Amino acid sequence: MSTGIPKYDPMLDRDPEQLGALAISHNALIACPECDLLQRYRAIPIAGVARCPRCDFILYREIPNSIDHALAFALAGLVLFVVGCAFPLLGLRFGSNLVEATLLTGIGELWSQGLAGVSALVLLTCIVAPVTHVGLMLYVCVPLKFGRRPWRVDLALRSLKSLQPWSMIEVFMLGVLVSMVKLAKMATILPGLGLWAFAGAIIAVVAAMAVLDLRTVWNKLALCR
Amino acid sequence: MMGHPGTALDAALVACGACELVSRAPLGYSDHRLACSRCGAPLHARKRDSVTRTWALVIAAIVFYFPANLLPITRIETLGSVEEDTILSGVIYFIQNGDWPVALVIFVASIFVPLLKLSILIALLISVQRKSGWWRKERTVLYRVTEKIGRWSMVDVFVVTVLVALVDLGALANVDAGPAAAYFSAVVVLTMFAAASFDSRLIWDCYADGERNR
Ligand SMILES: [Zn+2]
Ligand SMILES: [Zn+2]
Numbered sequence: 134m135s136t137g138i139p140k141y142d143p144m145l146d147r148d149p150e151q152l153g154a155l156a157i158s159h160n161a162l163i164a165c166p167e168c169d170l171l172q173r174y175r176a177i178p179i180a181g182v183a184r185c186p187r188c189d190f191i192l193y194r195e196i197p198n199s200i201d202h203a204l205a206f207a208l209a210g211l212v213l214f215v216v217g218c219a220f221p222l223l224g225l226r227f228g229s230n231l232v233e234a235t236l237l238t239g240i241g242e243l244w245s246q247g248l249a250g251v252s253a254l255v256l257l258t259c260i261v262a263p264v265t266h267v268g269l270m271l272y273v274c275v276p277l278k279f280g281r282r283p284w285r286v287d288l289a290l291r292s293l294k295s296l297q298p299w300s301m302i303e304v305f306m307l308g309v310l311v312s313m314v315k316l317a318k319m320a321t322i323l324p325g326l327g328l329w330a331f332a333g334a335i336i337a338v339v340a341a342m343a344v345l346d347l348r349t350v351w352n353k354l355a356l357c358r
Numbered sequence: 359m360m361g362h363p364g365t366a367l368d369a370a371l372v373a374c375g376a377c378e379l380v381s382r383a384p385l386g387y388s389d390h391r392l393a394c395s396r397c398g399a400p401l402h403a404r405k406r407d408s409v410t411r412t413w414a415l416v417i418a419a420i421v422f423y424f425p426a427n428l429l430p431i432t433r434i435e436t437l438g439s440v441e442e443d444t445i446l447s448g449v450i451y452f453i454q455n456g457d458w459p460v461a462l463v464i465f466v467a468s469i470f471v472p473l474l475k476l477s478i479l480i481a482l483l484i485s486v487q488r489k490s491g492w493w494r495k496e497r498t499v500l501y502r503v504t505e506k507i508g509r510w511s512m513v514d515v516f517v518v519t520v521l522v523a524l525v526d527l528g529a530l531a532n533v534d535a536g537p538a539a540a541y542f543s544a545v546v547v548l549t550m551f552a553a554a555s556f557d558s559r560l561i562w563d564c565y566a567d568g569e570r571n572r
Contacts, residue, residue, distance in 0.1 A: 158395045162380040164366035164373035167498055169559040171366045171380070187364075187562070188498040225524045227531065232524055239523030246522065248535050251543050255519050258512065287397040291376045298550065301509050307463065308516025314460045315452075315517070316524065319436075319531070351377055351396065 160355075165190050193348040200274050200353065203345035207270040210337035214263060214302075217330035222309060224323035225316060235327060236260065236305075262299040263338065269293040270341055273350060282357040290347065297342070303335050365562065372401045405557040409483060415552035416479050422544045423472060430536035432518055437530065444538060445469060445514060467513040468542070475511075475549050478504045479556060489564040501558045508553055511546045515539060 161174050165185040172192075177183050183192045196202075221233035236259055243252035269289050276283045283289060309331075313322050366373050366380060372392070373380050376399035381392070392401040405411075430442035443451065445468045452461035478500055485497060518535050525533040 159371065159380045159382065162366075162371065163378070164371065164380050166373065166375075166378060167502065167558045168494075168562045169365040169367055169373070170562075171364060171369055171371065188495050188558075190498070190502070223520065223524055225527075227527055230527050230530065232526055234520070234523035234526075236519075236523075239519035242522045242526070243519060243535055243539075246535055248540055251515060251518075251535065251539050254543050254547065255515065259516070291397055291399055294376060298509065298554070301512055304509055304512045305516045307467075307510070308513045309520055311460055311463060311513065312517045312520040312524070314457055315521070318455065348378070351379070 163192055165192060194346050196344050196346050196349065199344055199346050199349045200277055203270060203341050204274040204278060206337045206341035206344065207267050207274065210334050210341055211264070211267045211271065213330045213334035213337060214267065217327045217334050218260065220327035220330065221325035222327040222331065223313065224325055226321040226323060227319070233323075233325060258299055258301040259305045262296050263302050263334075266293060266296045266300045267338060267341070269296070270345060274345075277350065277353055277357070280357055282354055286354060290350065294347065300338070302331065302338065306331060306335055365559075367403050367559075367563070372403045374399055374401055375405070404559060404563075405555060408555055408557040408560060409486060411555040412479060412483055412552050415548050415555060416476055416483070419472070419476060419545050419548035419552060422541045422548065423476070426538050426541035426545050427469070429538040429541065431514065431538040431542065432521060433534040433536050434525075435532045435534075442536065445542070448514075464514060464517075467510050471507055471511050472545055472549060475504050475508055475553065479549075479552055482556060482558075482561070486560045491564070494561050497561050498558050501553075501556065501561075505553045508546065508550050511549070512543075515543050515546070 162171060163174055164171050165188060167190040168185060168188040170185055170187045172186070175183070177193075177195050179195055179197050181195050183194070184190065185192055218236055221235055224231060224233045240252050240256050240260075243255065269292060273283055273286060273289055273293070309328065313324075316322055371380050371382050374394040374397060377394060377397040379394055379396045381395060381401060393399065394401055427445055429444065431445055431448065432443045434441045434443065445464070449461050449465045449469070452458075452464065482497060482501060485492070518539050521533045522535050525531050
């Protein structure tokens with residue numbers, strides 16, 4: 134498959150500081166990330182969406198008060214998420230026995246059963262990635278609200294984007310619901326405080342992601358300092 | 359030079375994969391030595407070795423798909439009796455209990471989505487390698503869907519996590535995770551990396567002589 138690009142050299146990819154040069158940027162141009170169609174940036178109405186005319190990909194959105202709203206949702210999400218992790222998700226009453234479990238109980242149990250990889254994956258997708266993702270949103274949005282540029286914002290925004298697919302709390306929630314149905318046959322299931330906090334965290338995080346347009350963030354950052 | 363006269367590639371421009379800023383290389387620098395001036399990410403006009411990497415990850419995922427479905431995912435001990443469940447027997451269990459919605463969720467997330475995702479990626483890879491000009495937009499949309507649905511396959515792994523944590527009543531009842539949990543996690547992770555390493559711009563890169571689009 135030749136695309137007219139020189140062969141990739143892994144040695145050059147290690148450290149961006151050591152790359153040959155910085156490219157010359159064109160702010161008014163947009164290349165569709167999915168089909169590479171080159172187009173000129175055009176203003177769109179508030180709450181509008183700009184789509185690629187060739188492949189329909191959403192190129193950018195114009196969200197009113199994007200940063201403020203993302204900040205509020207991310208903060209709520211982080212608080213609820215911490216509560217969700219700290220308190221029991223579910224309780225199981227089986228005769229006179231009562232077992233309560235948090236998310237960390239499950240991760241620890243998988244680890245002790247010898248499934249270290251699965252345990253690490255659940256830890257990554259249900260705790261590390263969501264917390265870091267929301268934390269980075271706050272790290273970028275709080276200083277930006279006051280017109281300041283956060284330290285190493287380039288790295289923060291790159292990490293934010295690459296972490297996004299690995300934050301799977303909404304999938305975890307579906308898993309919790311399925312296990313509730315499965316266990317309801319053999320014992321009494323008691324939803325815990327953690328479960329409600331998790332449900333709230335998911336709504337807040339999804340809302341934060343929906344109102345945060347990274348293009349707006351980069352444009353705001355260009356005006357800072 | 360390949361590509362349609364409307365793409366960044368043809369205008370000798372590169373869009374940053376991380377922040378989407380469009381850049382031009384200074385004279386004398388080739389594409390792969392450049393960093394984005396805004397976010398510092400290395401610039402590449404197309405994802406590196408996209409087709410080869412995606413094939414490798416797809417094949418690895420197919421290999422793990424078999425033990426993931428044939429080996430037990432949970433091992434349930436109740437009062438001395440041991441029952442081992444595979445993903446499919448879990449689905450059958452829910453059907454027998456009349457829990458159709460749950461059976462459907464598990465079937466779609468654990469069996470159907472991974473297969474669908476792998477089939478779509480294989481079809482896309484073959485179409486790109488054959489430089490097909492058919493249904494470009496539809497194939498791009500198909501890729502977009504594939505990228506979005508993969509995460510939902512993790513449902514069964516999370517169900518196992520909750521069961522293992524909660525059903526820990528000593529001799530009365532106990533659930534252990536089976537080896538399929540590890541293989542299945544590997545399938546999900548590999549297909550997610552496979553989808554991420556495929557470059558949908560390759561679908562649009564080759565145009566037959568005289569063919570024009572917009
Ligand atoms: Zn497009
Ligand atoms: Zn960039």
